[in-house]
Amino acid sequence: MRVVVVGAGPAGMAAARTAADAGAEVVMVDSEPEAGGQYLRGRARFEHPGVTHLKNTEVWMVEGDSLHLRGPGGARLLRFDALVIATGAYDRPLPFPGWDGPGVITAGAAQALAKQGVTLAGRVIVTGTGPFLLPVATALQDLGSTLVGVYEASSPTRWLREAKAITANRHKIGELASYRKVLPRLETRTAVIAKHGDRVTVAKLDSQWRPISHRTEHADLVCVGYGFLPRTDLLPNASRTHDFLDVDDHQRTSVANVYAAGEVTGIGGADLAEAEGVVAGAAAAGRRPPAKALEAVRRGRLFAAALARAHEVQPGWQTWLHPDTTVCRCEKVRLEDLTDATSMRELKLTSRVALGRCQGRICARNAAELTGVPFDGQRRVIAVPIPLGELAELPEDKS
Numbered sequence: 001m002r003v004v005v006v007g008a009g010p011a012g013m014a015a016a017r018t019a020a021d022a023g024a025e026v027v028m029v030d031s032e033p034e035a036g037g038q039y040l041r042g043r044a045r046f047e048h049p050g051v052t053h054l055k056n057t058e059v060w061m062v063e064g065d066s067l068h069l070r071g072p073g074g075a076r077l078l079r080f081d082a083l084v085i086a087t088g089a090y091d092r093p094l095p096f097p098g099w100d101g102p103g104v105i106t107a108g109a110a111q112a113l114a115k116q117g118v119t120l121a122g123r124v125i126v127t128g129t130g131p132f133l134l135p136v137a138t139a140l141q142d143l144g145s146t147l148v149g150v151y152e153a154s155s156p157t158r159w160l161r162e163a164k165a166i167t168a169n170r171h172k173i174g175e176l177a178s179y180r181k182v183l184p185r186l187e188t189r190t191a192v193i194a195k196h197g198d199r200v201t202v203a204k205l206d207s208q209w210r211p212i213s214h215r216t217e218h219a220d221l222v223c224v225g226y227g228f229l230p231r232t233d234l235l236p237n238a239s240r241t242h243d244f245l246d247v248d249d250h251q252r253t254s255v256a257n258v259y260a261a262g263e264v265t266g267i268g269g270a271d272l273a274e275a276e277g278v279v280a281g282a283a284a285a286g287r288r289p290p291a292k293a294l295e296a297v298r299r300g301r302l303f304a305a306a307l308a309r310a311h312e313v314q315p316g317w318q319t320w321l322h323p324d325t326t327v328c329r330c331e332k333v334r335l336e337d338l339t340d341a342t343s344m345r346e347l348k349l350t351s352r353v354a355l356g357r358c359q360g361r362i363c364a365r366n367a368a369e370l371t372g373v374p375f376d377g378q379r380r381v382i383a384v385p386i387p388l389g390e391l392a393e394l395p396e397d398k399s
């Protein structure tokens with residue numbers, strides 16, 4: 001039996017190891033040169049008997065029981081008996097005046113560069129929502145940046161309602177201690193709402209994230225992170241909730257023989273991703289998942305649900321924008337260019353939002369919230385950009 005795992009992050013590696021240990025022939029595919037995903041970034045040194053790791057290889061479509069791959073050896077098809085999708089997430093910025101200019105990047109990009117040892121700038125602000133802001137700020141400070149502030153838009157009191165999730169995940173509180181150097185710079189109910197040159201407008205927010213007062217600060221770099229959006233493109237027709245893939249307690253998706261693990265199913269950190277990988281790998285290989293991993297998933301999901309509630313993006317961010325604020329960077333679409341559409345498709349065709357190179361990964365969710373059209377998720381037929389010539393060379397389907 002062949003199990004194919006797409007993604008070599010904490011979830012994918014755990015799925016691959018577990019499926020191989022259960023006797024399956026395993027192929028793990030990842031577009032990066034080394035395993036590790038976002039958390040370990042090439043430092044995983046992955047090697048496991050029974051697992052073939054296809055590096056630098058993108059999966060651009062799932063068709064029936066085969067995957068379309070693009071890699072060093074060109075384009076090819078890879079057949080599977082069971083498939084595990086462990087493609088992770090990408091981070092979500094919110095637009096504000098000046099976010100499309102120099103000196104603004106996503107918090108995830110800052111973290112990725114920091115993990116490669118790149119010192120980013122002199123004066124740095126990290127702004128957004130969620131615990132991810134803390135490791136980013138810590139990494140930047142450790143590399144010599146001057147941390148002006150870490151601005152968390154939500155109120156910490158939201159966590160007071162989450163006693164059950166905190167009790168089940170006490171080790172997460174311990175993790176806070178590793179960020180103690182940046183905690184003095186943390187300000188809650190606060191966000192960067194504009195940047196022009198090195199002048200940054202910082203606002204105190206109400207509970208809906210509407211500004212209630214402003215001040216000006218100076219920073220060379222603003223790192224923006226308002227949570228994560230899942231990379232679910234490979235399963236456009238799978239059942240999902242808020243764009244995360246729905247799975248049962250064996251990580252089965254609604255598509256036959258396809259499992260999902262890690263941040264494609266919800267955002268809960270690398271430890272939850274790994275536990276889900278173990279469950280998915282065992283189930284994909286036809287084995288009963290280990291009780292320890294099932295219990296870790298149960299506890300981790302409590303934390304993930306609490307995280308989603310405590311750091312939910314609030315609608316007041318929409319008041320930070322001016323009519324000429326860029327909403328879609330690829331196609332240079334401004335707020336005032338967004339039309340009165342009734343569907344995402346109509347909005348795209350009439351304003352060109354989400355039609356550029358990122359194909360809406362950065363802007364579609366924000367544009368949907370700004371206009372009130374239903375967000376139809378990341379439903380693309382082709383998951384990664386590929387040259388038209390390669391599509392033209394595919395054998396014709398005669399069926």
Ligand SMILES: Cc1cc2nc3c(=O)[nH]c(=O)nc-3n(C[C@H](O)[C@H](O)[C@H](O)COP(=O)(O)OP(=O)(O)OC[C@H]3O[C@@H](n4cnc5c(N)ncnc54)[C@H](O)[C@@H]3O)c2cc1C
Binds near residue numbers: 007030090231264384
């Ligand atoms: C930019 C960024 C930086 C992060 N840094 C941290 C951090 O420092 N600390 C922390 O606790 N959490 C961090 N996170 C959160 C982190 O992603 C998770 O906690 C954890 O890595 C999730 O594991 P995963 O296996 O679900 O996904 P990931 O680790 O994201 O792994 C997914 C893998 O799938 C591959 N992939 C995706 N699509 C395809 C495709 N079509 N074809 C082939 N390969 C594909 C990717 O190359 C990637 O290696 C970060 C997230 C992001 C987006």
